[in-house]
Amino acid sequence: QVQVAETGGGLVQPGDSLRLSCSASGRTRNIYSMGWFRQSPGKEREFVAAISRSGNSTDYADSVKGRFTIFRDNVAQNSVHLQMNRLKPEDTAVYYCGAKASTWAESVIRSYPYWGRGTQVTVSS
Numbered sequence: 245q246v247q248v249a250e251t252g253g254g255l256v257q258p259g260d261s262l263r264l265s266c267s268a269s270g271r272t273r274n275i276y277s278m279g280w281f282r283q284s285p286g287k288e289r290e291f292v293a294a295i296s297r298s299g300n301s302t303d304y305a306d307s308v309k310g311r312f313t314i315f316r317d318n319v320a321q322n323s324v325h326l327q328m329n330r331l332k333p334e335d336t337a338v339y340y341c342g343a344k345a346s347t348w349a350e351s352v353i354r355s356y357p358y359w360g361r362g363t364q365v366t367v368s369s
Contacts, residue, residue: 246270246358250341253363261329264363266341268322277346278324280314281353282337282365289340294349295324303349308335331367338362 252264266278276297283289293314294303302314311330317323322343328335342356350356 246343248341248343248358248360250339250360250363253339253365255366255368256331257369258332258367260331260367261327262331262365264326264328264339264341264365265317266324266326266343266360267320268343268358277344277348277350278322279342279344279350279356280324280326280339281342282335282339283362284337289353291351291353292339293326294351296349297347301349303351305351328365331365333367336365336367338364 246268247270248268250264250266254262256262279294280292281289282292291305292308293312295314295316299316304312313327315325340362341360343358344356
């Protein structure tokens with residue numbers, strides 16, 4: 245079994261920054277790629293960012309390019325962070341971390357077998 249857990253959500257104002265963290269534990273021997281997704285009320289879960297096994301390849305949704313950065317933890321294996329800058333009200337959502345046995349950065353939601361429970365991010369003045 246693989247467990248995935250997110251931390252770092254909260255309430256911030258427009259223009260603020262926030263960092264989310266995600267860790268995969270358990271039988272993570274084959275876990276390489278990780279990604280962030282988000283879901284707002286009444287909407288489907290959507291891709292935000294993903295990172296490859298090596299950390300050298302990343303992918304972003306157009307809506308967050310230039311504002312969000314996904315990167316691997318320097319010390320802990322199977323841990324990634326999502327640095328979110330210049331946050332907007334439309335970034336408000338529950339953010340989920342996914343993990344999968346893959347080499348590449350993957351944006352397809354259904355390809356991820358392991359998920360965390362999500363962390364709420366609210367951007368409001």
